[in-house]
Amino acid sequence: MSAWSNVPMGPPDPILGVSEAFRACKNPNKVNLGVGAYRDDNNKPYVLPCVKKAEKILQNMELNKEYLPQGGMPEFCKQAAKFGFGDDAEIIKNGRLATVQSLSGSGALKLGLELIKYHYDGPKSVYVSNPTWGNHIQMTKYAYLDVKKYKYYDSKTLGLDFKGLMDDISKAPEKSVFIFHGCAHNPTGVDPSHVQWDEISALCKKKNIFPFFDLAYQGFASGDDENDAYSLRKFVKDGHLVMFAQSFAKNMGLYGERIGAIHILTESKEQCTKVLSQLKILVRSQYSSPPVSGARIVTKVLEDPVLKNDWRKEFKQMADRMKNARVALKTNLKKEGSTRNWDHITNQIGMFCFSGLDEKQVDKLVTEHHVYLTKNGRISIGGLNSKNVEYVAHCMHLVTK
Numbered sequence: 001m002s003a004w005s006n007v008p009m010g011p012p013d014p015i016l017g018v019s020e021a022f023r024a025c026k027n028p029n030k031v032n033l034g035v036g037a038y039r040d041d042n043n044k045p046y047v048l049p050c051v052k053k054a055e056k057i058l059q060n061m062e063l064n065k066e067y068l069p070q071g072g073m074p075e076f077c078k079q080a081a082k083f084g085f086g087d088d089a090e091i092i093k094n095g096r097l098a099t100v101q102s103l104s105g106s107g108a109l110k111l112g113l114e115l116i117k118y119h120y121d122g123p124k125s126v127y128v129s130n131p132t133w134g135n136h137i138q139m140t141k142y143a144y145l146d147v148k149k150y151k152y153y154d155s156k157t158l159g160l161d162f163k164g165l166m167d168d169i170s171k172a173p174e175k176s177v178f179i180f181h182g183c184a185h186n187p188t189g190v191d192p193s194h195v196q197w198d199e200i201s202a203l204c205k206k207k208n209i210f211p212f213f214d215l216a217y218q219g220f221a222s223g224d225d226e227n228d229a230y231s232l233r234k235f236v237k238d239g240h241l242v243m244f245a246q247s248f249a250k251n252m253g254l255y256g257e258r259i260g261a262i263h264i265l266t267e268s269k270e271q272c273t274k275v276l277s278q279l280k281i282l283v284r285s286q287y288s289s290p291p292v293s294g295a296r297i298v299t300k301v302l303e304d305p306v307l308k309n310d311w312r313k314e315f316k317q318m319a320d321r322m323k324n325a326r327v328a329l330k331t332n333l334k335k336e337g338s339t340r341n342w343d344h345i346t347n348q349i350g351m352f353c354f355s356g357l358d359e360k361q362v363d364k365l366v367t368e369h370h371v372y373l374t375k376n377g378r379i380s381i382g383g384l385n386s387k388n389v390e391y392v393a394h395c396m397h398l399v400t401k
């Protein structure tokens with residue numbers, strides 16, 4: 001009998017489990033459409049050229065390895081805020097934005113949820129979209145906050161259930177916290193249009209809803225960082241005090257560097273200072289201070305106009321490759337003779353496509369054809385390339401005809 005004898009086995013992570021099964025598979029045709037990371041057309045992880053250049057410059061500077069302050073690197077926080085909210089955002093200039101460096105987007109969400117748990121003056125529950133990225137639910141639960149779901153995806157139209165979403169906002173108690181995917185909704189790839197975001201913002205204002213934006217794909221979704229930040233910036237324009245979890249994992253390809261930020265818009269400079277002080281306490285009590293390397297890379301790229309321009313071109317290339325992969329998948333399904341309507345593949349945006357395949361069809365894809373994806377039918381577009389797209393379309397047709 002040890003201290004750990006009664007520990008039950010935790011369930012495997014539904015997303016990471018797909019990659020494990022893929023690695024164990026010996027079939028030469030195997031394809032991994034589970035992984036939430038970009039791959040180039042040769043199915044290789046991609047280090048952005050602007051990042052390589054920034055790393056060279058940093059290496060030559062022979063910087064030290066001292067601790068960062070609890071709130072992270074100040075220049076990084078400033079540049080990250082400008083990228084999210086816009087270079088000329090008034091809220092940055094007037095000192096109302098509390099920004100703290102975080103362990104990528106996940107760490108930003110965690111800090112935000114904990115701030116809600118300890119200091120938010122409103123219901124201690126968090127509304128997440130149905131469906132949502134699984135970690136939203138897990139993190140909310142582990143912050144001892146109640147998870148509630150709002151309608152989002154319509155499985156009949158394979159698109160947005162806008163009416164359901166608006167109804168659920170209307171019915172939520174005043175000051176409820178809503179997590180919104182600012183762009184490139186994970187797992188569905190279905191986003192509200194700009195006009196719909198305008199309506200969502202107006203209703204949230206009327207209902208005094210607290211908007212918590214998870215914007216993990218800015219620039220990476222459409223290839224245009226301003227377009228991808230539309231929802232966040234519209235809410236700010238409309239006077240919401242937003243919270244924003246930011247990540248540089250996807251758009252700068254810095255997955256393992258764990259670099260992001262949590263931004264909290266407050267009413268005044270004085271309030272901002274207080275919120276910042278509490279965020280720093282949360283950091284101190286969990287990991288003391290954030291890592292330095294990713295913050296230096298992002299700061300270098302964002303501060304240098306040439307590197308920043310290169311970066312914009314590079315994330316547009318990634319976004320374009322994913323848009324082209326969607327078109328190729330749809331075209332090949334048609335070539336196979338599929339009579340199903342696959343328009344949703346190209347209507348959706350970002351890293352993921354909610355294919356509409358049911359669990360049985362996914363099971364067949366995995367066991368009979370060695371095409372790996374999550375049970376909910378989510379395809380990671382980053383895993384498609386010119387060499388495997390015909391095979392994937394062929395197998396999708398076989399399991400859906």
Ligand code: PLP
Pocket residue numbers: 036103104105106107133181186214216246247248249255260
């Ligand atoms: N939010 C969403 C919706 C995501 O899809 C992801 C990554 O898959 C994240 C946040 C956070 O990612 P990271 O912690 O790697 O920045």
